[in-house]
Amino acid sequence: MHIRLVTIPLVTDAAEACTAYSAVVNGLILALRLDIGTLTTPQLAVTLETTGVAVLTDTSIAASSTWQPRPPTHDEATGAELLRWAAGNHVGAPIPVANERIKAVIASGGDTKTGTLYAWIAGH
Amino acid sequence: MTTQRHGPYAILTDVAGEATVDTDDLSGLIDTIRIVVPGSGGIAAARLVFTSKVTGVAVLTLASVSASGIWKPEGPTHDEADGSVLLHASVLAGGQPVCSPIPIAREPVRCVVSGAGAGEAADFYIDVIGGE
Numbered sequence: 001m002h003i004r005l006v007t008i009p010l011v012t013d014a015a016e017a018c019t020a021y022s023a024v025v026n027g028l029i030l031a032l033r034l035d036i037g038t039l040t041t042p043q044l045a046v047t048l049e050t051t052g053v054a055v056l057t058d059t060s061i062a063a064s065s066t067w068q069p070r071p072p073t074h075d076e077a078t079g080a081e082l083l084r085w086a087a088g089n090h091v092g093a094p095i096p097v098a099n100e101r102i103k104a105v106i107a108s109g110g111d112t113k114t115g116t117l118y119a120w121i122a123g124h
Numbered sequence: 125m126t127t128q129r130h131g132p133y134a135i136l137t138d139v140a141g142e143a144t145v146d147t148d149d150l151s152g153l154i155d156t157i158r159i160v161v162p163g164s165g166g167i168a169a170a171r172l173v174f175t176s177k178v179t180g181v182a183v184l185t186l187a188s189v190s191a192s193g194i195w196k197p198e199g200p201t202h203d204e205a206d207g208s209v210l211l212h213a214s215v216l217a218g219g220q221p222v223c224s225p226i227p228i229a230r231e232p233v234r235c236v237v238s239g240a241g242a243g244e245a246a247d248f249y250i251d252v253i254g255g256e
Contacts, residue, residue: 001125001254003151005179005229030153030227031199033179058207066181068224069204084222089210092201092222118179120227122254 001122003030006102008117012039012109020117021049022102027123028094029102032056033066035116042109046117050100071095097121127155131249133235135167141240145248146177146232152254153225154233157184158194160247166190170240177234183226188239189246198223228252 006022032055034044041062046055046069056069070092072081082091104117130147137143157174161167168190174183174197184197200209200221213219233250 001152003153003227003229003254005231030224031181033181035180054204056202056204056207064180065207066199067207068199068201069207070201070210070222070224071204084210084212085214088214089203089212089222092203092210095204120229122227 004121006119006121008102008104008119010037010039010104010106010115010117012106012111012113014111016107016109016111018106018109020104022119024099024101025121026098027121028096029055029069029119030094030122031066031068031120033118034061034064035118036061036064037115038110038113039106039115040110040113042115043107044117045105045107047103048097048100049103053095055095055102069095094122125253128152128252129249130252132160132247133249135235135237135246135248137167137170137237137240137242137244139242141170141238141242141244143237145235145237147250149230149232150250150252151229152252153227154183154197154250155225155253156194156196156251158249158251159189159192160249161190161192162245165243165245167237167240167244167246170244171238173236175234176228176231178231181226181228183233197226199226225253
């Protein structure tokens with residue numbers, strides 16, 4: 001398993017927002033980390049640029065944080081989400097990305113503030 | 125899938141009972157951290173904090189180490205919709221997080237030791253699966 005670290009610099013504008021992209025990547029997204037820098041309790045939305053797949057959404061992030069986003073897996077017979085217990089958390093799996101960029105959108109992060117989003121990708 | 129063993133990395137505390145040791149650059153999934161405390165002159169009741177040096181990811185925190193041991197640290201996984209931690213059992217039951225090995229790419233792991241005596245020693249090894 002080859003793991004690559006992708007770095008996305010974040011700089012907000014006067015509207016306290018920014019949109020930034022990685023290079024084109026391929027593989028499984030294993031983890032994300034927001035180095036909060038000077039950002040102030042931002043909202044973070046990470047998606048894949050072309051396909052629009054949701055990677056992570058979080059709000060009011062108070063400090064540098066690490067996530068290992070794992071969206072639901074599904075029963076192949078019914079399409080129902082697989083759960084760890086009745087009405088409980090889903091069984092998750094890493095998100096694949098193929099020949100597209102990771103898109104990071106910051107909102108409410110403060111005026112002209114900086115941070116860094118890291119992504120660890122297994123693959124090429 | 126290959127496993128690479130990195131180390132030994134030598135810990136030797138200063139007069140304040142502290143030390144900071146960086147590994148070589150590591151890439152892959154962190155599988156195992158093994159600490160070897162010698163029978164004589166080894167660290168006692170030491171706090172060890174392992175992080176990725178550049179990105180600052182928490183890898184392992186040990187509050188009081190006096191003996192050799194092996195740890196397999198894993199980090200929590202999260203719901204992509206809201207960033208909440210995924211649990212094995214219900215929140216009301218105090219379920220444990222669903223964890224996954226911690227990835228690292230081309231950076232050292234830093235071990236910060238505190239709370240030990242002066243001139244105390246140990247070694248540690250880190251096994252990493254895969255590479256870059």
